[in-house]
Amino acid sequence: MSLTDRLRRERVIAIIRGTDTKAAERTVHILREEGITLIEVSLTTPDAAGIIARSSREAGDTLIGAGTVLTGDDARAVQQAGAAFVVTPALAEGSLTAHALGLPVVAGALTPTEIVRAVSEGASAVKLFPASVGGPAYLRSLREPLPGVPFVPTGGVDADAAHAYLEAGALAVGVGAPIMGDAPHGGDPDALRERCRAFLTALTRHREGE
Structure with a gap:
């Protein structure tokens, strides 16, 4: 199944941006569970x-990707680590290199010019x-x-915003803090589980309303 198909099915990419390696890796496991x-x-x-390398070895059906991939060296490093896809915050060398390496890319863009370039x-x-x-x-x-552009709105997307973006035609949404909270920094894992369940419940309601 292509990344686009997985995005269409799952509707959300959960974004881990942490300051504590062990906590961030634990966050990956909890999200999967x-x-x-x-x-x-x-x-x-x-x-x-x-984290990507260790998590990918036991990922099963879960796809572990790399975000904030800016340079060619970044792209090569995450490919060697086993990343299933690459996400960039903007159009950069990292997205071109990742594509050349055969990795699916979710490229960051905001304006129509940037969006058309990303697709091209x-x-x-x-x-x-x-x-x-x-x-x-x-x-x-x-x-x-x-x-025809498959959009993944990211930045400030909570459960209500996710519903609104999906209604507006987004393929999926990228969600960080509204799901993660402080978990990737060493915060409460039980609270993370509660946020995961609440967000997935909201997505289920959206699907039922389609």
């Missing part, structure tokens, strides 16, 4: 490549970032001239 199967580990997290450079999907700048109304406006 709670049924979130598209997980992005930002390279701003200490030992992100190691082989992005599997476009990370609309920071989505909060324009909100769901901006996504609707973009989809009028660009109906």
Whole structure:
């Protein structure tokens, strides 16, 4: 199954951006246990490549990707670590190198010019970032001239916003703090489980309303 198909099925990429390696790795395990199967580990997290490598070995159906991939060296490092996909915050060398290496890329873009360039450079999907700048109304406006672009709005997306973006035509959403809280920094794992369940419940309600 392609990354685009997985995004269409799962509807959410959970984004881990932490300051504590062990806590971030524990967060990956909890997300998997709670049924979130598209997980992005930002390279701003200490030992992100190691977390990706260790988590990928026991991932099963879960796809562990790398986020904040900016350079060609970043892309090569995460490929060697076993990343299943790459996410970038902007159009950068990292997205081009990852694509050349055969990794699916969710490339960051905001303006129509950037979005068209991302698609032309082989992005599997476009990370609309920071989505909060324009909100769901901006996504609707973009989809009028660009109906075939698979958008993944990211930045300030909580459960209510996720529903609004999906209603506006997003393929999926990227979600960080509203699910993670302080878990990747060493926070309460039980609270993380509760947030995961609440978010997945909200997604289920959206699907039932489609």
